[in-house]
Amino acid sequence: GDSVTQMEGPVTLSEEAFLTINCTYTATGYPSLFWYVQYPGEGLQLLLKATKADDKGSNKGFEATYRKETTSFHLEKGSVQVSDSAVYFCALSENTNAGKSTFGDGTTLTVKP
Amino acid sequence: DTAVSQTPKYLVTQMGNDKSIKCEQNLGHDTMYWYKQDSKKFLKIMFSYNNKELIINETVPNRFSPKSPDKAHLNLHINSLELGDSAVYFCASSPSGQGGGYTFGSGTRLTVV
Numbered sequence: 001g002d003s004v005t006q007m008e009g010p011v012t013l014s015e016e017a018f019l020t021i022n023c024t025y026t027a028t029g030y031p032s033l034f035w036y037v038q039y040p041g042e043g044l045q046l047l048l049k050a051t052k053a054d055d056k057g058s059n060k061g062f063e064a065t066y067r068k069e070t071t072s073f074h075l076e077k078g079s080v081q082v083s084d085s086a087v088y089f090c091a092l093s094e095n096t097n098a099g100k101s102t103f104g105d106g107t108t109l110t111v112k113p
Numbered sequence: 114d115t116a117v118s119q120t121p122k123y124l125v126t127q128m129g130n131d132k133s134i135k136c137e138q139n140l141g142h143d144t145m146y147w148y149k150q151d152s153k154k155f156l157k158i159m160f161s162y163n164n165k166e167l168i169i170n171e172t173v174p175n176r177f178s179p180k181s182p183d184k185a186h187l188n189l190h191i192n193s194l195e196l197g198d199s200a201v202y203f204c205a206s207s208p209s210g211q212g213g214g215y216t217f218g219s220g221t222r223l224t225v226v
Binding site: 032038045051087093100101106108 | 203214216217219220
């Protein structure tokens with residue numbers, strides 16, 4: 001079945017540091033890939049997505065590239081801010097499974113001033 | 114206008130009670146979901162409905178019963194609540210097809226005492 005493996009957390013960075021959160025996936029078909037962000041006390045919000053190989057999703061300074069050859073979708077940001085502190089989830093969705101998304105376990109990011 | 118709204122936001126109840134959580138979306142999406150998030154932030158799908166039809170029913174105790182009166186609403190009723198049911202329950206919706214991603218509600222924090 002489908003699965004998503006995320007880099008284990010928690011991750012603690014200083015403000016303006018470079019961020020990478022690794023995500024790899026296993027899927028039978030050609031999934032769409034997503035990153036969601038969950039701020040404390042809130043629901044998940046879609047951060048960015050990519051629907052086919054080599055697509056790059058980007059939003060709010062974050063970006064991730066759909067790499068079919070390495071089955072990866074790593075999240076990056078060049079300079080993190082304290083306000084980026086949150087839990088980040090990688091997810092995939094396959095057309096064959098009624099739109100159901102499979103989520104990674106989440107990575108908690110804390111950015112210190 | 115809130116896109117996916119859940120009520121109540123907090124629910125504290127005693128073991129053995131029956132409770133309901135309501136969800137409504139105004140995005141015109143065809144598919145709605147219930148997810149459970151435990152204390153470690155792990156997300157687990159419970160149910161999915163497409164145009165009022167149940168399409169995903171994961172291994173969930175039959176004390177949990179979803180109901181979708183129309184495609185904009187998906188409610189969750191829980192009978193005979195147990196301590197282990199304490200979690201945050203998220204409603205989400207998505208358009209047809211795999212590429213749209215989910216829109217989540219803000220969650221219902223259920224505490225069973």
